[in-house]
Amino acid sequence: MINASLSELSRALSAGHISSVELTQEFLRRIARLNPTLNAFITVDEEKSLAQARAADAALSAGTAGPLTGIPVAQKDLFCAKGWLTTCGSKILSNFVSPYDAAVVERLNEAGMVCLGKTNMDEFAMGSSNETSFYGPVRNPWDTGRVAGGSSGGSAAAVAARLAPVATGTDTGGSIRQPAAFSGLCGLKPSYGIVSRWGMVAFASSLDQAGPMARSARDCALLLNAMAGFDPRDSTSIERAPEDYCRELDAPAADPAKPLAGLRIGLPREFFDDTAPCDPQTSAAVAASIEELRRLGAQTIELSLPNVRHGISAYYVIAPAEASSNLSRFDGVRYGWRAPDYSNLEDMYCKTRAQGFGAEVKRRVLIGAYVLSHGYYDAFYLQAQRIRRLIAADFAAAFTQCDLLLGPTSPDIAFALGEKTDDPVQMYLTDIYTIAVNLAGLPGISIPCGFAQAGEKSLPIGLQLIGNYFSEARLLNAAHRYQQATDWHTRIPEGIE
Amino acid sequence: MSLSPEQVFRIAQLARIEITTAEMDVMRGHLNGILSMIDEMQAVDTRGVEPMAHAQELTQRLRADEVFEMNRRDDFQEIAPEVENGLYLVPKVIE
Numbered sequence: 001m002i003n004a005s006l007s008e009l010s011r012a013l014s015a016g017h018i019s020s021v022e023l024t025q026e027f028l029r030r031i032a033r034l035n036p037t038l039n040a041f042i043t044v045d046e047e048k049s050l051a052q053a054r055a056a057d058a059a060l061s062a063g064t065a066g067p068l069t070g071i072p073v074a075q076k077d078l079f080c081a082k083g084w085l086t087t088c089g090s091k092i093l094s095n096f097v098s099p100y101d102a103a104v105v106e107r108l109n110e111a112g113m114v115c116l117g118k119t120n121m122d123e124f125a126m127g128s129s130n131e132t133s134f135y136g137p138v139r140n141p142w143d144t145g146r147v148a149g150g151s152s153g154g155s156a157a158a159v160a161a162r163l164a165p166v167a168t169g170t171d172t173g174g175s176i177r178q179p180a181a182f183s184g185l186c187g188l189k190p191s192y193g194i195v196s197r198w199g200m201v202a203f204a205s206s207l208d209q210a211g212p213m214a215r216s217a218r219d220c221a222l223l224l225n226a227m228a229g230f231d232p233r234d235s236t237s238i239e240r241a242p243e244d245y246c247r248e249l250d251a252p253a254a255d256p257a258k259p260l261a262g263l264r265i266g267l268p269r270e271f272f273d274d275t276a277p278c279d280p281q282t283s284a285a286v287a288a289s290i291e292e293l294r295r296l297g298a299q300t301i302e303l304s305l306p307n308v309r310h311g312i313s314a315y316y317v318i319a320p321a322e323a324s325s326n327l328s329r330f331d332g333v334r335y336g337w338r339a340p341d342y343s344n345l346e347d348m349y350c351k352t353r354a355q356g357f358g359a360e361v362k363r364r365v366l367i368g369a370y371v372l373s374h375g376y377y378d379a380f381y382l383q384a385q386r387i388r389r390l391i392a393a394d395f396a397a398a399f400t401q402c403d404l405l406l407g408p409t410s411p412d413i414a415f416a417l418g419e420k421t422d423d424p425v426q427m428y429l430t431d432i433y434t435i436a437v438n439l440a441g442l443p444g445i446s447i448p449c450g451f452a453q454a455g456e457k458s459l460p461i462g463l464q465l466i467g468n469y470f471s472e473a474r475l476l477n478a479a480h481r482y483q484q485a486t487d488w489h490t491r492i493p494e495g496i497e
Numbered sequence: 498m499s500l501s502p503e504q505v506f507r508i509a510q511l512a513r514i515e516i517t518t519a520e521m522d523v524m525r526g527h528l529n530g531i532l533s534m535i536d537e538m539q540a541v542d543t544r545g546v547e548p549m550a551h552a553q554e555l556t557q558r559l560r561a562d563e564v565f566e567m568n569r570r571d572d573f574q575e576i577a578p579e580v581e582n583g584l585y586l587v588p589k590v591i592e
Contacts, residue, residue, distance in 0.1 A: 099572040192552040206551045236555060313538035316531060324512060331513070333585050338578040345588045346513075354515035362514055363527055366505070369512040370528075380535070385548030387541055392549060424527050425534050441552020 001026060002162040003492065006071055006219045009165060013060055013070045020056040020070030024049050024114050027072050031117065031163045034496075037144060040157040042077050042135045043085045044117035052114040059112055068226055069112030074164035076155050077118035078125060079210070080199040081105045084115070088201040089123040089133040089151075092330050092337050092356030102199025103231045104168060104210050111226040116164050120154030123358045124327065125175055125203045127151050128430045131421050132360040139417070140182060141493040143457040146414040149179030155213050156183035161496050166214045166223050170200060172207045173315055174409075174434025177446035180213055181409035181462020184448045184491060186479065187213045188220045189434075191469045192441035193238035195224075196231030204322035205236075207315075207438040216489055217447065217479035221245040224472065240470070248477035258297030259481045264402040265290075265298050265465075268305040271407030275309050276432040279412040285450030285461040286408050289482070293406075296481055301402050307390040311436035312428060314391070317371050317384035318439070323361075324368025330356065363424060392440040399468040404478060407433055409446040409462030413454060433464055443467045447479045448488040460488070499529050 001009065001023060012018050028046055035041050049072070056070035080086050080098035082105075087093045101109065108115070122132040130138040130153030138153040140146040141161040148157040152169030156179035159167050169176040171189035180187025188211045195210040202208065212223035224245045231237045253259035267290070270276070272283075290300060332338035332352030339351035357365070371380035398405060410430055420427045437444040449463035467475040483489050500508075505525050509516040516524060570583060579586040 095576075097576060099569065099576065193555075232558070232560065235557060236551070236553065238553065238555075307541075310538050310541055313535045316535055317538075328513075332578060333587055334573070335576045336578075342588065345590050347515075348588055349513040350515040353513055357514065359524075359527075363524070363531065365512050365514060366508050366524070366528060367531055370500075370508050370532075373508070373511065379539070382548050383538055383541070383543060385550060386543035386546040387538055389546050389549035390541070390543065392552075423530070425530050428531075428534070439552075 002030065004165070005216060006068065006166060006214070006222045009071050010067050014065065020053040020060065020114060021050060023070065024053040024072050024116070027116055027164060034161055034163060038139050038141060038157045038161055038163070039136050040120055040138055040154040040161065040163055041074070041117040042087055042089070042120050042154070045084065048083065049114055049116055052109070056112045056114060066111055067222065070114065071166070072114040072116045072164055073108055073223070074116050074119050074155055074158045074167040075105060076152055076168050076170060077121055078170055078201050079105050079168060080201070081115060081118065084118060086118065086201070087135070088125070089121040089135065090357065090361070091134040092352070094134065094337050096336050100199065103196035103233065104227055105199065107226055107229065113226070119152070119158055119167060122151035122153070123361050124201065124323070125151040125170060125172055126323070126360050126364050128174065128178060128427050129415070129420065130154065131417065132358055134358060137417055140414050141496055142184065142459050143414070143454070146416055146459070147182065149182035149414060151175040152213060153179045156180055156185055156187070159183070159185055159213055159215060160493060166212065166219055168210060168227070169213045170208060170210045171438065172204050172319060173438050174431040176211050176213060177409050177434050177444055177462065177464060178431060180446040181460065182414035184460030184489070184493070185213055185215060186217050186220050186445065186447050186489060187211065188224060188445045188472065188476070189437065189443060190224065190228065190472055191443045193236050194228045194240070194470070194472070196229070196234040196237050198231055198233040202326040204319040205326060206322060207319060209438070217445070217476045217483055218246065218249055220445070221249060221476045243473060245473050245476055248473050249480045255297065260293060260478060261297030263298040263404065263478060265293060265300050266303045266398050266402030266405045267300055268303055268308065268398065268405055268407060270305050270308050271433060276411055278408055279452070281452035282408050282412060282461050285452070286463055289449040289463050290406065292485060293482060296485060303398050303401055305394040305398060305436070307387065307394050308436045310387045311391055311439055312432055314384040314387040314439060315435045316367065316428060317380050318388065320364040320368035321372050321381055322368070324365045324372065327361070327365055332356070360424065388439045391436050395440045395442060403467070403474065405466040407464050409433060409464040413452045413459040413461060437466055442469060443472050443475055445475050445479055447482065448491070450488060451491070500525060500532065
């Protein structure tokens with residue numbers, strides 16, 4: 001069952017071929033066996049998982065089950081889950097047992113899903129390799145000498161290694177899409193505002209968005225159906241009628257050989273030129289995927305997003321500014337870890353934060369404090385926000401000519417552990433293709449589109465598709481039709497069985 | 498654009514993060530690296546462009562003035578480092 005899709009699992013559970021308890025136990029056994037190597041989970045609590053599985057089995061036999069009832073899910077450790085340790089990858093939350101459920105956790109609980117545990121992540125989601133986690137780096141199931149990407153690296157490794165059928169992630173600058181690309185998965189960052197941020201530990205509130213990570217576009221769509229929805233507790237949650245994100249996937253095409261006929265895909269020059277040089281194997285795989293999409297009936301249009309090149313700069317002003325404000329709540333007073341020795345209140349704050357935060361979090365909080373400080377606010381923060389509008393306007397102009405945009409997810413495949421940890425700027429540049437999407441608040445998806453040879457190993461390559469606001473169903477459909485014609489997403493890391 | 502050690506100490510003070518002299522050089526080097534990366538944005542002509550604070554142009558929703566949260570003080574204080582009689586304890590601030 002470990003390679004089954006969510007629909008197959010759902011059918012097997014409904015038909016009584018397997019119980020949720022049996023399925024949960026199978027994944028828990030795999031976690032016990034493989035997690036010591038991969039470090040994908042920070043917390044596993046078998047009793048809690050099995051209690052949920054028993055409740056799901058009761059719902060299944062009572063006939064009150066939904067499409068996801070009884071299916072296990074791994075939750076990124078950034079979502080508060082009642083009674084679960086919720087660390088956000090940080091020492092400062094190393095003793096934080098959440099007294100409440102995040103909206104996403106609530107919704108998946110209501111859907112009858114079984115939480116398998118809390119997945120490892122970069123500390124406060126600040127990182128692109130999972131190496132900033134206080135709980136140690138996650139290893140890539142395709143090559144354990146390499147990173148799984150970040151910040152949702154634990155979720156990515158868990159799904160890729162079949163420790164969970166599906167997982168949640170969050171994406172502030174690429175944190176779902178880049179680890180999905182590095183781990184051979186499908187990861188969707190939805191439009192800003194469609195998944196509630198209530199109960200997510202906040203990093204950069206105007207950019208943070210939760211989404212699904214799975215092995216196929218269809219599984220992403222099924223999980224998104226359960227995750228998305230209006231929530232009055234999140235002031236930026238958007239009031240929209242509920243959508244079935246699977247609705248286009250099974251619609252018969254007029255010409256079955258060309259299911260994407262009529263779809264216009266924009267190829268932004270900046271994703272393919274020297275703005276962000278790409279590894280040749282990644283470029284070749286992306287070029288081949290464009291050919292495949294054309295064969296499926298899509299039409300391609302070259303266009304330009306001239307301001308996207310400033311995305312990294314604008315992001316590394318805006319995200320740290322918001323982070324420095326959001327992380328001021330960690331003071332060692334109301335919850336979390338407190339430094340053992342201090343001389344007065346001020347010293348208690350300074351030592352708690354100095355010892356409780358890792359180096360990357362400190363850098364970003366300091367950058368944020370600097371760009372917001374008197375005399376620098378206009379030059380940095382307001383300038384970054386103006387560039388943010390120019391970037392959003394570039395996307396808006398592009399979507400008058402096309403339905404989707406296409407490019408690589410990351411300039412290269414997963415890099416070696418330790419390769420970029422000494423130079424924060426090199427690490428930041430790995431998000432060059434994903435960051436502008438968050439600044440504009442658009443949906444983006446990464447899907448596997450090929451493999452690169454790296455010595456003895458074969459490492460996955462990710463393709464990014466970007467849509468206009470609320471076009472998740474169309475994005476997922478394009479990804480799904482591509483996946484019906486290709487088999488990259490079905491490959492399994494060696495030695496994982 | 499380059500931060501001096503004094504400026505780094507000042508920012509760290511604003512952010513309530515203690516930085517030791519031993520940590521200073523590495524931290525300052527990294528911060529200056531990030532600031533020089535960000536610096537390219539100063540050349541962008543943004544005259545007349547309205548700053549964009551948020552991805553969605555939303556107005557703040559209002560709700561009815563009704564109680565909808567239960568008092569869960571005990572639950573929330575159970576996870577605090579130090580509490581007494583419903584109060585959070587911190588080092589003495591008034592001598």
